[in-house]
Amino acid sequence: xxxxxxxxxxxxxxxxxxxxxxxxxxxxxxxxxxxxxxxxxxxxxxxxxxxxxxxxxxxxxxxxxxxxxxxxxxxxxxxxxxxxxxxxxxxxxxxxxxxxxxxxxxxxxxxxxxxxxxxxxxxxxxxxxxxxxxxxxxxxxxxxxxxxxxxxxxxxxxxxxxxxxxxxxxxxxxxxxxxxxxxxxxxxxxxxxxxxxxxxxxxxxxxxxxxxxxxxxxxxxxxxxxxxxxxxxxxxxxxxxxxxxxxxxxxxxxxxxxxxxxxxxxxxxxxxxxxxxxxxxxxxxxxxxxxxxxxxxxxxxxxxxxxxxxxxxxxxxxxxxxxxxxxxxxxxxxxxxxxxxxxxxxxxxxxxxxxxxxxxxxxxxxxxxxxxxxxxxxxxxxxxxxxxxxxxxxxxxxxxxxxxxxxxxxxxxxxxxxxxxxxxxxxxxxxxxxxxxxxxxxxxxxxxxxxxx
Numbered sequence: 001x002x003x004x005x006x007x008x009x010x011x012x013x014x015x016x017x018x019x020x021x022x023x024x025x026x027x028x029x030x031x032x033x034x035x036x037x038x039x040x041x042x043x044x045x046x047x048x049x050x051x052x053x054x055x056x057x058x059x060x061x062x063x064x065x066x067x068x069x070x071x072x073x074x075x076x077x078x079x080x081x082x083x084x085x086x087x088x089x090x091x092x093x094x095x096x097x098x099x100x101x102x103x104x105x106x107x108x109x110x111x112x113x114x115x116x117x118x119x120x121x122x123x124x125x126x127x128x129x130x131x132x133x134x135x136x137x138x139x140x141x142x143x144x145x146x147x148x149x150x151x152x153x154x155x156x157x158x159x160x161x162x163x164x165x166x167x168x169x170x171x172x173x174x175x176x177x178x179x180x181x182x183x184x185x186x187x188x189x190x191x192x193x194x195x196x197x198x199x200x201x202x203x204x205x206x207x208x209x210x211x212x213x214x215x216x217x218x219x220x221x222x223x224x225x226x227x228x229x230x231x232x233x234x235x236x237x238x239x240x241x242x243x244x245x246x247x248x249x250x251x252x253x254x255x256x257x258x259x260x261x262x263x264x265x266x267x268x269x270x271x272x273x274x275x276x277x278x279x280x281x282x283x284x285x286x287x288x289x290x291x292x293x294x295x296x297x298x299x300x301x302x303x304x305x306x307x308x309x310x311x312x313x314x315x316x317x318x319x320x321x322x323x324x325x326x327x328x329x330x331x332x333x334x335x336x337x338x339x340x341x342x343x344x345x346x347x348x349x350x351x352x353x354x355x356x357x358x359x360x361x362x363x364x365x366x367x368x369x370x371x372x373x374x375x376x377x378x379x380x381x382x383x384x385x386x387x388x389x390x391x392x393x394x395x396x397x398x399x400x401x402x403x404x405x406x407x408x409x410x411x412x413x414x415x416x417x418x419x420x421x422x423x424x425x426x427x428x429x430x431x432x433x434x435x436x437x438x439x440x441x442x443x444x445x446x447x448x449x450x451x452x453x
Contacts, residue, residue: 033057033067034079041074044275045245049074056083061090065097073240073247077104095125099133103236111140131157138166147174161187161197162230168200177207193388195224219420223388246275250287266294282314292324301328319349326357335361346372352379374404378413385413390420401433408437412444424451 033053038046052067068083084101091097102117115137122133138153147170154167164187171180184201191197202217229235242251249272256265269291276284292307305328308321322345329338339361342354355376359369381396394417400410415430431448434441 034071034076034082036071036076036079042246042275042279042281044249045074045247048244048248056086061087061094064090068097068100069240070244072100072104073237073242073244075237077107080104081108095121095129099125099129102133102136103233106136106140107233109143111143115140131160131163135160135163135166138163142166158183161191161228165196165200165228165230168204172200172204172207175207177204180204181208191227193224194227195221196226196228196230198224220388223386223390225387246272246281246284249275250284253287253290262294262297266291266298269294280314285311285315288315289320289324296324296327296331301331304328319345319351322348323351323354326354330357330361335363339363346375350375350379352376352383371404371407374400374407374410377403378407378410381410381413381417385417390417393417394421401430405433406437408434408441411437412441412447415444415447419447419451427451 033056036049038049041049049067049070052063052070055063056067064083064087068080068087071077071080071083081101081104084097084104088094088097088101098117099121102114102121105111105117106114118133118137118140122130122137125133134153134156138150141147141150141153151167151170154163154170157163158167164183168180168183171177171183181201181204184197184204188194188197188201198217198221202214202221205213205217241247249268253265253268253272256268269287272284272287273291275281276287288307288311292304292311295301295303295307304324308324311321322341326338326342326345329335329341339358342358342361345351346354346358355372358364358372364372377396377400381393381400384390384396385393394414397410397414397417400407401414404410411430411434415427415434418424418427418430428448428451431444431451434444435448438444
């Protein structure tokens with residue numbers, strides 16, 4: 001081929017490629033839309049996805065994005081990845097499309113390709129998205145059992161608590177626990193009551209043969225809470241799932257609980273219940289319970305009872321249903337009946353909010369009033385204790401034991417709070433009182449034995 005002919009051939013090829021690129025980046029693009037089995041979905045969601053598929057057949061980037069997000073939100077990750085790829089072809093500078101495709105591929109185990117997409121996004125995006133990408137990259141390398149590359153990824157975002165946690169785990173596993181301790185102590189300054197961080201710090205102390213710190217951290221672990229979100233993929237998925245079909249109705253109903261009228265919420269819940277009842281989706285028990293509360297708020301007591309009966313037929317009984325029954329009885333002036341079912345509810349599941357309603361019936365004896373007030377104080381104390389609010393918990397447990405000296409649980413936790421503030425004699429007395437009432441209380445026995453003689 002002559003030089004001239006070669007240049008012509010190259011020019012033709014360049015024009016062809018340019019035309020292809022122009023077509024791909026224009027307003028619309030026709031491509032094969034992935035076919036998925038929608039039978040597992042509720043009909044409203046299935047219809048929504050079917051409609052989105054039709055639009056995407058010759059749609060623009062927004063249509064492909066909407067379809068991709070709907071598929072992602074409902075667990076069709078392979079099909080969603082294909083749709084994100086089509087959307088990205090129409091909007092090649094949209095890094096969120098590239099990230100979302102990587103997310104889908106990671107979900108189905110295609111970690112190598114996912115890493116490539118996350119790296120591309122990380123190098124071109126803002127700090128927040130880049131941080132998310134490097135964390136995902138580190139997790140992908142963990143799945144590939146490549147701790148060296150995982151550590152490198154996590155070290156790129158040292159101030160991101162989940163990455164600091166994962167990095168510390170790797171350091172402990174490779175006997176670099178002193179480095180892990182330094183990182184974890186810095187994180188605990190920001191999240192001092194984090195269950196995950198405290199547990200990992202305990203592992204590091206154990207690896208360093210620091211028995212005193214290990215015991216102290218083990219003691220604190222019971223009062224810690226889940227603050228550190230290590231796996232937020234489900235939140236990302238739910239964000240898209242809640243836009244379509246039945247989940248969209250439920251999301252709307254939840255929003256109306258705080259920013260709408262009870263009548264608006266009732267209308268949306270009724271739409272959701274139509275889908276649930278038609279398709280016998282009884283796993284959505286909470287929707288029927290929510291509707292029962294709405295009907296109570298509207299004064300429709302007969303409908304509340306009908307909903308309670310429906311829930312019992314299609315699902316399981318529970319304290320929440322007894323609470324509703326009690327509300328109906330109390331509204332009708334049937335205070336003895338209300339008190340009876342509320343007592344059963346409290347036996348099944350302690351509830352601070354229900355005790356005032358029970359006391360307000362005026363049907364309890366003086367001893368019963370004191371006992372339930374003690375239970376209320378004890379539960380308040382336990383909530384404070386589990387939030388590491390020791391002073392508040394100590395006061396609540398002390399009040400509970402005064403109201404009901406036979407409340408063994410209040411005595412035990414009063415002992416715990418006294419021990420934590422250094423009042424060892426008071427702790428010993430409280431543990432002893434607990435054991436007098438409940439000789440088989442194992443934790444009180446151990447706690448009493450551990451106190452200095």
